[in-house]
Amino acid sequence: xxxxxxxxxxxxxxxxxxxxxxxxxxxxxxxxxxxxxxxxxxxxxxxxxxxxxxxxxxxxxxxxxxxxxxxxxxxxxxxxxxxxxxxxxxxxxxxxxxxxxxxxxxxxxxxxxxxxxxxxxxxxxxxxxxxxxxxxxxxxxxxxxxxxxxxxxxxxxxxxxxxxxxxxxxxxxxxxxxxxxxxxxxxxxxxxxxxxxxxxxxxxxxxxxxxxxxxxxxxxxxxxxxxxxxxxxxxxxxxxxxxxxxxxxxxxxxxxxxxxxxxxxxxxxxxxxxxxxxxxxxxxxxxxxxxxxxxxxxxxxxxxxxxxxxxxxxxxxxxxxxxxxxxxxxxxxxxxxxxxxxxxxxxxxxxxxxxxxxxxxxxxxxxxxxxxxxx
Numbered sequence: 001x002x003x004x005x006x007x008x009x010x011x012x013x014x015x016x017x018x019x020x021x022x023x024x025x026x027x028x029x030x031x032x033x034x035x036x037x038x039x040x041x042x043x044x045x046x047x048x049x050x051x052x053x054x055x056x057x058x059x060x061x062x063x064x065x066x067x068x069x070x071x072x073x074x075x076x077x078x079x080x081x082x083x084x085x086x087x088x089x090x091x092x093x094x095x096x097x098x099x100x101x102x103x104x105x106x107x108x109x110x111x112x113x114x115x116x117x118x119x120x121x122x123x124x125x126x127x128x129x130x131x132x133x134x135x136x137x138x139x140x141x142x143x144x145x146x147x148x149x150x151x152x153x154x155x156x157x158x159x160x161x162x163x164x165x166x167x168x169x170x171x172x173x174x175x176x177x178x179x180x181x182x183x184x185x186x187x188x189x190x191x192x193x194x195x196x197x198x199x200x201x202x203x204x205x206x207x208x209x210x211x212x213x214x215x216x217x218x219x220x221x222x223x224x225x226x227x228x229x230x231x232x233x234x235x236x237x238x239x240x241x242x243x244x245x246x247x248x249x250x251x252x253x254x255x256x257x258x259x260x261x262x263x264x265x266x267x268x269x270x271x272x273x274x275x276x277x278x279x280x281x282x283x284x285x286x287x288x289x290x291x292x293x294x295x296x297x298x299x300x301x302x303x304x305x306x307x308x309x310x311x312x313x314x315x316x317x318x319x320x321x322x323x324x325x326x327x328x329x330x331x332x333x334x335x336x337x338x339x340x341x342x343x344x345x346x347x348x349x350x351x352x353x354x355x356x357x358x359x360x361x362x363x364x365x366x367x368x369x370x371x372x373x374x375x
Contacts, residue, residue: 023051031307049087117150142225148236173195217235233296320344321344
């Protein structure tokens with residue numbers, strides 16, 4: 001009986017290894033497959049860090065056992081190196097100097113969660129606008145890209161840039177209202193994406209995604225810096241629109257006994273719909289990047305991980321500032337998983353990335369990111 005039980009456990013372990021290997025291999029395909037028709041693979045791509053880490057541990061186990069199974073796991077590890085290279089950055093000794101070089105352009109991006117009003121755990125609806133604008137000024141950024149930027153259209157000022165930012169030297173700005181604003185706020189309240197700059201803006205444009213999307217427009221602003229024109233893009237791609245009960249369903253997945261099949265299916269459906277819409281949005285963004293006559297810097301909340309079709313499509317031939325100067329997984333979203341990097345600054349190869357910094361503050365659901373670049 002004991003021998004029989006031991007065999008069952010052993011075959012169960014082997015089966016789990018095979019399933020793990022297959023899932024990790026499928027996750028490695030996620031950057032290359034359209035997620036609309038491959039939603040399951042896209043989901044596996046989101047869990048790539050966990051899958052890869054598990055395969056690595058199993059590989060070490062089999063090598064210790066001197067088993068041929070180790071070679072299978074090693075092949076999977078080699079296959080996943082490309083995916084790992086987009087997910088993990090290894091610059092442990094990189095530091096950030098607050099003093100900026102005169103030849104550098106400092107760019108920041110931040111999903112403000114409407115000054116914290118819509119962040120997940122802000123049950124008291126505290127407005128952190130003063131604290132957040134102070135923090136933005138302290139970054140000493142030349143250009144700031146903002147998503148879920150919210151302002152109250154009062155009679156005292158009609159400009160979309162709030163006085164706190166104007167007073168801190170950001171005299172040039174381009175703002176585009178989100179299509180979903182009217183469903184979230186009264187007409188006096190406006191939200192959307194914005195680019196604010198200390199340097200003159202010479203040209204602007206915006207491109208709307210589908211009116212049924214829960215996203216914010218793609219916009220760009222051309223700025224003059226060191227006698228050169230730079231095109232700054234920012235956008236906020238399709239949100240999954242998780243509610244409190246969706247987060248609870250995700251949490252319950254850690255304890256299968258508490259998980260609900262209905263709730264899990266609802267979460268999976270929301271993810272699939274968001275994947276499809278983001279894929280189309282990413283393709284439009286890549287078209288606009290390629291069409292730019294000027295060097296580009298792309299900032300924003302892509303709502304997708306580095307191991308995704310969306311990231312791979314938008315990045316194209318651009319440099320990921322985090323991969324150049326960051327360390328670790330670079331988490332920018334404060335909830336769900338410690339590996340969720342969904343906020344990016346991508347730069348043209350005509351630039352050198354000098355510094356990268358993520359500021360861990362709890363005013364928003366997202367962390368602000370600051371980068372220094374130089375021609």
